[in-house]
Amino acid sequence: MTAPDIISSPAGDRTSIAQKTFAVMECVGSSDRPLTTSELAVLLDMPKPTVHRIVHQLDMDGLLVHEPGGRGYVPGPRLFSFALNVVQASVRHGSKRAVLERLSKVTGETCNFGLISGGALLYADRVESSWPFGLRFSVGSRVPLHCTSMGKMLLAHQPKRRREHLLALSDLHGYTDNTMTDPERLEEHFAEIRASGYSIDNQEFLAGVVCAAVPVRDSRGKVCAAIAVSAPQARMPISLAVEHVPSLLEAAEEISATWLMEEE
Secondary structure, eight states, X not given: OXXXXXXXXXXXXXXXXXXXXXXXXXXXXXXXXXXXXXXHHHXXXXXXXXXXXXXXXXXXXXXXXXXXXXXXXXXXXXXXXHHHHHHHHHHHHSHHHHHHHHHHHHHSSEEEEEEEETTEEEEEEEEOXXXXXXXXXXXXXXXXXXXXXXXXXXXXXXXXXXXXXXHHXXXXXXXXXXXXXXXXHHHHHHHHHHXXXXXXXXXXXXXXXXEEEEEEEOXXXXXXXXXXXXXXXXXXXXXXXXXXXXXXXXXXXHXXXXXXXXXX
């Protein structure tokens, strides 16, 4: 196990309770599985009683929660909410918003930026095309994961255990005749998405609407979000959606680069 880069004091030791608390939240938030207090103590080189007190307080405050049926901890609703607010503010007011606007001009269609939140796909930002679309999903809207291009992309890159948990939270409702609702077929589809590097929503959530999505990676190379282009099928058939993939990938790399520069 390795710990993420931790903000530390100039002297190299984490003597501030605020620094220790942030280090615990960062470690849990960046892990792909629940972490116990013993594991956190080892990863962060902190005394176990100290970690236990911090985790207990974070649990009481809703920033961390116990994994149901296990001993590990995962991010809680308040931590998710805080992280989403930071991402949304960053996207709306920073260079990432400009990237989406340029992408919309290049494709001529509506472009979206999304991430997983509470077992659903959250629209963190959206740039509407000048063409009539008829569907208005505002920033903050939540849609299913299993039948949307961004949702499927993000599910495909989750650790299998977390992916199964997220799918279990959904009833895998069949929204259209094209919606995949069989878990085994979805697993095969996720493998195809990972191999191709893009995801297509072929009228699987909304009849008559086609979308294409690619992943956005954080500074560690981990898939943390997705961007997509969406349009009526009459205007953007699957073949045209696939043609937009290189532009999507370029935009995703730009967003990832801005995150990397902001951390330097």
